Amino acid sequence: MKVKGKAIKFGNNIDTDVIIPARYLNTTDERELAAHCMEDIDAGFASRVRSGDIIVAGKNFGCGSSREHAPMAIKACGVSCVIAADFARIFYRNAINIGLPILECPKAAADCREGDELSVDFDTGVITNSTQGKSYDTFPFPEFLQNIIKSGGLLQSVKR
Amino acid sequence: MSMTMTQKIIAAHCGMDEVRPGQIVMAETDMVLGNDITAPLAIREFEKAGFDKVFDRRKIALVMDHFTPCKDIKAAQQCLEVRNFARKHEIVNFYDVGDMGIEHALLPELGLVGSGDLVIGADSHTCTYGALGAFSTGVGSTDMAYGMAAGRVWLKVPSALRFELTGAPGRWVCGKDVILHIIGLIGVSGAQYRSMEFAGEGIKRLSMDDRLCIANMAIEAGAKNGIFPVDEKTMEYEKKTGRRTVRYEADPGADYEAEYRIDLSKLRPTVSFPHSPGNAVPVDECEEIPIDQVVIGSCTNGRLEDLANAAVVLQGRKVSKDCRAIIIPATQKIYLEALEMGFIRTFIEAGCAVSTPTCGPCLGGHMGVLAKGERAVSTTNRNFIGRMGHTESEVYLASPAVAAASAIAGCLVSPEKLGIN
Numbered sequence: 001m002k003v004k005g006k007a008i009k010f011g012n013n014i015d016t017d018v019i020i021p022a023r024y025l026n027t028t029d030e031r032e033l034a035a036h037c038m039e040d041i042d043a044g045f046a047s048r049v050r051s052g053d054i055i056v057a058g059k060n061f062g063c064g065s066s067r068e069h070a071p072m073a074i075k076a077c078g079v080s081c082v083i084a085a086d087f088a089r090i091f092y093r094n095a096i097n098i099g100l101p102i103l104e105c106p107k108a109a110a111d112c113r114e115g116d117e118l119s120v121d122f123d124t125g126v127i128t129n130s131t132q133g134k135s136y137d138t139f140p141f142p143e144f145l146q147n148i149i150k151s152g153g154l155l156q157s158v159k160r
Numbered sequence: 161m162s163m164t165m166t167q168k169i170i171a172a173h174c175g176m177d178e179v180r181p182g183q184i185v186m187a188e189t190d191m192v193l194g195n196d197i198t199a200p201l202a203i204r205e206f207e208k209a210g211f212d213k214v215f216d217r218r219k220i221a222l223v224m225d226h227f228t229p230c231k232d233i234k235a236a237q238q239c240l241e242v243r244n245f246a247r248k249h250e251i252v253n254f255y256d257v258g259d260m261g262i263e264h265a266l267l268p269e270l271g272l273v274g275s276g277d278l279v280i281g282a283d284s285h286t287c288t289y290g291a292l293g294a295f296s297t298g299v300g301s302t303d304m305a306y307g308m309a310a311g312r313v314w315l316k317v318p319s320a321l322r323f324e325l326t327g328a329p330g331r332w333v334c335g336k337d338v339i340l341h342i343i344g345l346i347g348v349s350g351a352q353y354r355s356m357e358f359a360g361e362g363i364k365r366l367s368m369d370d371r372l373c374i375a376n377m378a379i380e381a382g383a384k385n386g387i388f389p390v391d392e393k394t395m396e397y398e399k400k401t402g403r404r405t406v407r408y409e410a411d412p413g414a415d416y417e418a419e420y421r422i423d424l425s426k427l428r429p430t431v432s433f434p435h436s437p438g439n440a441v442p443v444d445e446c447e448e449i450p451i452d453q454v455v456i457g458s459c460t461n462g463r464l465e466d467l468a469n470a471a472v473v474l475q476g477r478k479v480s481k482d483c484r485a486i487i488i489p490a491t492q493k494i495y496l497e498a499l500e501m502g503f504i505r506t507f508i509e510a511g512c513a514v515s516t517p518t519c520g521p522c523l524g525g526h527m528g529v530l531a532k533g534e535r536a537v538s539t540t541n542r543n544f545i546g547r548m549g550h551t552e553s554e555v556y557l558a559s560p561a562v563a564a565a566s567a568i569a570g571c572l573v574s575p576e577k578l579g580i581n
């Protein structure tokens with residue numbers, strides 16, 4: 001499985017409250033969540049983001065509460081993957097479980113600039129930045145995690 | 161390759177000889193836990209995905225502890241959903257008002273979790289059971305739903321930090337002071353993703369209640385889990401709960417990202433200031449901040465030893481007229497034992513309110529919510545903004561002994577300051 005898109009950059013410690021503010025947690029409607037994604041840190045994000053775009057961030061992405069609404073909002077925006085130096089652990093789990101691919105790669109995250117063309121191959125774990133002509137090795141996802149992401153989430157992957 | 165204790169337990173639960181940090185694996189679970197807040201969501205996911213059977217009705221625990229006895233109609237509705245699910249699937253370990261206790265005190269006490277187990281729970285303080293030498297960690301509601309259906313969880317194998325404990329703690333120093341000190345030292349994300357593995361001869365000086373308290377707050381340093389080696393105290397504890405002890409040990413050459421040495425004899429009663437568990441300072445360095453409420457209880461410090469410490473301090477003394485004190489034994493068994501030991505009488509005569517087990521005030525739910533500008537000294541584990549009530553209220557985290565002394569003085573103090581030994 002491969003994804004390709006333009007990088008949208010964020011800094012360190014992007015918490016779940018700025019990814020999707022608590023005032024919108026009274027809904028689980030994906031489109032509504034997407035409309036408010038990143039609103040408190042980047043008000044233009046929801047209208048700027050294009051399908052396939054890749055979020056690139058620094059350390060501790062997704063820290064704070066365990067709300068699954070945060071990765072849901074990002075995924076519903078059309079974001080194809082999040083690459084960060086590292087993730088807060090419950091966000092990491094929740095992202096995979098709802099079918100949002102995410103990868104940790106401090107080097108790729110640090111080198112990347114806003115708008116760089118990126119592609120990610122989940123079978124090999126290789127991230128390529130074609131704008132800068134660089135590539136980076138990360139852990140490839142094991143098959144069952146790829147299955148989760150391909151099916152659109154943990155429960156979809158095992159649905160009877 | 162040498163492995164840490166945590167890595168060995170994970171490897172054993174996914175049928176592998178070895179696992180390495182960063183690797184993602186699928187592991188079998190020995191227990192899947194949920195409560196009255198997280199289970200309803202998981203149940204909805206479970207049903208939405210079309211499952212009609214749980215993987216093993218004996219390996220699921222549903223504990224109605226957060227807003228129970230139900231504080232309002234919404235809470236009652238949530239419990240009803242879980243109760244119906246438990247009946248339909250004949251869940252063996254369903255605990256409701258009457259036999260319910262706070263989940264992380266109840267499960268070890270009943271022997272439902274123990275050494276060598278792999279446990280997941282849709283509650284961040286599931287890491288508590290590491291005290292018994294289990295690998296246990298908090299997850300989201302989707303993980304819980306999948307766990308109930310399949311008895312499995314995917315895990316990223318954590319690297320580890322090692323904490324070598326030496327020396328013997330002083331009179332009023334308990335597990336709470338140890339963990340608050342450590343979180344102050346490494347910060348609230350100091351152990352992110354990693355295991356906190358405790359080691360060293362100092363462990364012998366820590367009771368099981370101390371260890372449960374320390375492992376409980378590993379998540380407050382961002383850890384995936386906290387874990388203690390299995391020793392005589394573990395075996396003694398598990399004998400009482402009717403479990404066979406299963407011992408995993410870290411390999412001698414196991415790799416740790418960092419090692420810390422903590423001399424328990426140098427620690428002093430410690431308090432974490434608002435609004436972070438990481439704001440830890442020795443209580444005798446603090447000014448005497450006036451307080452409005454004391455809470456002694458929770459999955460961190462609502463066990464028998466905690467109540468015993470509070471009782472020693474409160475015996476024959478009175479809670480300050482300017483302060484309210486609320487004491488909540490964490491389980492029915494602890495409540496009964498405290499009653500038999502005379503602690504409950506001591507508390508009531510001192511002017512404390514004693515409640516049936518509940519999380520209640522710990523998460524600002526009920527039974528002691530704070531008003532604007534009020535301050536509490538609490539034995540719970542989180543002092544985030546608004547955790548116990550109004551966003552402009554404050555929570556100071558401390559041990560039961562410090563909390564009890566503070567209730568008497570009406571301000572933040574240690575028992576020593578009041579001349580109690």
Ligand code: SF4
Pocket residue numbers: 226262263264283285458459460518519522523540541
């Ligand atoms: S006592 Fe507090 S921290 Fe523990 S399970 Fe209940 S709400 Fe969570």
